[in-house]
Amino acid sequence: MTRWVVALVVTIWATAAHADEQAFRAAGELAAKADPRAIDAYEAVGAARPITRWTDDAWVEAARIAEQQRDYDRARRDLEQAIAISTDAQFLRRARGDLARLEQMTGGGEWTAVAGEHQRLVTAIAGGGDPTRELEQLEALVKANPGYPRGVAVRITLARAWETEDEVDRALRWLRDAVRLASVRTGSEVDRARIELVRMLVRHRQLDEARREVPLVTDPSMRASLVRSLAAGESWRVMRWTALALLVVLGGIAIALVRRRTGSWRAAGRRFARPPAEVIYFVPIAAVIGFIASTGNPLVAKGVIWIFAGAAIIAWVSGATLEAARRRGPIGVRHAIAHAGVVGVAVVAAVYLALDHARLLDLVAETWRTGPGH
Numbered sequence: 001m002t003r004w005v006v007a008l009v010v011t012i013w014a015t016a017a018h019a020d021e022q023a024f025r026a027a028g029e030l031a032a033k034a035d036p037r038a039i040d041a042y043e044a045v046g047a048a049r050p051i052t053r054w055t056d057d058a059w060v061e062a063a064r065i066a067e068q069q070r071d072y073d074r075a076r077r078d079l080e081q082a083i084a085i086s087t088d089a090q091f092l093r094r095a096r097g098d099l100a101r102l103e104q105m106t107g108g109g110e111w112t113a114v115a116g117e118h119q120r121l122v123t124a125i126a127g128g129g130d131p132t133r134e135l136e137q138l139e140a141l142v143k144a145n146p147g148y149p150r151g152v153a154v155r156i157t158l159a160r161a162w163e164t165e166d167e168v169d170r171a172l173r174w175l176r177d178a179v180r181l182a183s184v185r186t187g188s189e190v191d192r193a194r195i196e197l198v199r200m201l202v203r204h205r206q207l208d209e210a211r212r213e214v215p216l217v218t219d220p221s222m223r224a225s226l227v228r229s230l231a232a233g234e235s236w237r238v239m240r241w242t243a244l245a246l247l248v249v250l251g252g253i254a255i256a257l258v259r260r261r262t263g264s265w266r267a268a269g270r271r272f273a274r275p276p277a278e279v280i281y282f283v284p285i286a287a288v289i290g291f292i293a294s295t296g297n298p299l300v301a302k303g304v305i306w307i308f309a310g311a312a313i314i315a316w317v318s319g320a321t322l323e324a325a326r327r328r329g330p331i332g333v334r335h336a337i338a339h340a341g342v343v344g345v346a347v348v349a350a351v352y353l354a355l356d357h358a359r360l361l362d363l364v365a366e367t368w369r370t371g372p373g374h
Helices: 002-032 038-047 055-068 072-085 089-106 112-126 132-144 151-164 168-183 189-203 207-216 220-262 265-273 277-294 298-326 333-357 361-370
Strands: none
Touching (some): 002 038, 038 055, 038 072, 055 089, 072 089, 132 151, 189 220, 207 220, 220 333, 298 333
């Protein structure tokens, strides 16, 4: 008799497990299609009895979808259900970690609405287009909720986004505020905020303030990394002044050559006043590309525009110099090679200054090290 009862129980459980598996997979298909019924389907699998191997997984999947929908209270309830029934130690560790993260994010439910609005705005900002309206809404949200548990993180998000929009002063204000807020809280947020601040200060040439902040970082490895970044910033400053001095010297030499070849300052002025053929061809193309660039990332657009402006000036001076030499006789091969070499040096210096002015040197260096796909 006992064997018959056991067999009957096993049969019932196996049938239920198979039904749960089918229901779990059906819920997965709904989730893959972003069907709003998926979360209800997962919760139905979790609530079904007897408990099977799919029950706790269904609650976790339901919690994941609820979090994506910014329904944090529902996500917390679903995770609590999974924790209550699971016996897998590794599964429990992950579920408890997710629940703790949600508790911290929402302050145990007190900040659920704020966290949902925060996530909605962050998603909108990352979605492309002009994020100014969403950034201003996020700023208002932060100011209206000074006790929000994720206050440091949202300030860092604001700083990064405003920097991308070329609002450097505004970005730095938010990072300084993040450091101030983190300093009155416990945990590792102080270092995180200060590291972001130092890196942005280095990118934007404010090396004196960065130098004061570096010793306050408590993590030795990160402090050493920031010291290296600061040293790189010092090197960039030396290179910036070197490139600028080089362009001034080369420009002075070009003006002197044109003056000598034309015979008077008035004639030299007329030579420089008339745009060379290469400039006439180059400027319209550069203007179109610059306009296209201006519709995208403001920092990249600034770099592109400054590079084209420098190229146009170099082409103008180069063309005037060659035209003045051509009027005195044929230009020899050695003269042409030397001229091309000097122009090449000037172009490199101008590109460096343009990238430095647009604060893109670190981005270019990172792309050079890791490739364009990273």
